[in-house]
Amino acid sequence: NFMLTQPHSxxxxxxxxxxxxxxxxxxxxxxxxxxxxxxRPGSSPTxxxxxxxxxxSGVPDRFSGSIDSSSNSASLTISGLKTEDEADYYCQSYDxxxxxxxxxxxxxxxx
Amino acid sequence: EVQLVQSGAEVKKPGExxxxxxxxxxxxxxxxxxxxxxxxxxxxxxxxGIIYPGDSDTRYSPSFQGQVTxxxxxxxxxxxxxxxxxxxxxxxxxYCARVGPAAIAADYWGQGTLVTVxx
Numbered sequence: 231n232f233m234l235t236q237p238h239s240x241x242x243x244x245x246x247x248x249x250x251x252x253x254x255x256x257x258x259x260x261x262x263x264x265x266x267x268x269x270r271p272g273s274s275p276t277x278x279x280x281x282x283x284x285x286x287s288g289v290p291d292r293f294s295g296s297i298d299s300s301s302n303s304a305s306l307t308i309s310g311l312k313t314e315d316e317a318d319y320y321c322q323s324y325d326x327x328x329x330x331x332x333x334x335x336x337x338x339x340x341x
Numbered sequence: 342e343v344q345l346v347q348s349g350a351e352v353k354k355p356g357e358x359x360x361x362x363x364x365x366x367x368x369x370x371x372x373x374x375x376x377x378x379x380x381x382x383x384x385x386x387x388x389x390g391i392i393y394p395g396d397s398d399t400r401y402s403p404s405f406q407g408q409v410t411x412x413x414x415x416x417x418x419x420x421x422x423x424x425x426x427x428x429x430x431x432x433x434x435x436y437c438a439r440v441g442p443a444a445i446a447a448d449y450w451g452q453g454t455l456v457t458v459x460x
Contacts (some may be wrong), residue, residue: 262366265446267386274436275378275386286448303390319384328444329402330376 234321234333241339243251247312250336252319252321253303262323262330264304266295268319269335279306316340342366345375345437345451352457353427360423361454363437364441372416374440376447377393377411377422381433391440392420427458 233255242248243316246292249307266279279295282304292312292333308315321333348362363375370375390401394413401411415418420437435454438447 261440263445274453275438275447277446277448278448280446280448322446324445328400332386332388335385
C-alpha cells in the first residue's frame with residue numbers, strides 16, 4: 231500500500247496564503263481522488279475539499295485543492311487566512327480496493 | 342439537514358465488550374456508506390472500515406480486520422462499531438462519517454464517541 235506524507239506543521243499570518251502538501255509514496259497521485267479534512271481543536275473533522283478540487287457547499291472559495299503529477303502530490307491552498315482557519319488538516323485517498331489512507335495531518339497556525 | 346448522532350462517551354475495563362452507535366437522519370440511510378475513523382489521543386485519523394446499510398456490504402482496514410465488527414440496522418438508520426474484548430490501546434475518539442456511493446470520501450461527520458479503557 232502507499233503512504234501520504236504531510237508536513238507536520240505550517241504557519242502564516244492572517245490575510246496571507248498558505249499551501250499544505252500531501253505526497254503519495256507510490257503509485258500516481260492522479261490515480262485516485264484526494265480529499266482534505268479540517269479538524270479544529272476539540273471538534274469533529276469537516277470536509278473542505280473532495281475529488282481533488284471540489285468544494286462542498288458552505289466551504290469558502292478561499293479553500294482550493296489541486297494535484298501535481300510531477301511531484302506526485304496534492305495541495306490544499308488557503309488564501310486570505312483567518313484565525314478561524316487554525317486547525318489540523320488531513321489529506322485522504324484510497325487504494326484499488328477502496329481502502330482509505332490518511333496523511334499524518336498538518337497543524338496550521340495562523341499568527 | 343443531514344445529521345449523524347453518535348452514542349455517548351464510554352468508560353470500560355479491559356476485556357469488556359462494547360457497541361457504540363451512529364444514527365443517521367435527513368437523508369436516505371440506505372443510499373450512502375457509513376465509515377468509522379479512530380483518533381487516538383493526540384494522534385491523527387485512522388480509517389477502520391465502512392458499511393453500506395442497503396445491503397450490509399462491509400469492508401475493513403487490514404489494521405482493524407478481526408479487531409472490531411461493523412454492522413448496521415437499516416430499520417432504525419443506525420450503524421454500529423463493536424468490540425468483543427477491549428484493550429487499553431482501544432482508548433480513543435471514534436468518529437462515524439457519511440460516505441458517498443463511490444465509497445471514497447466522507448461528506449458529513451458525527452460528533453465522535455470517546456471510549457476510555459482502563460482498569
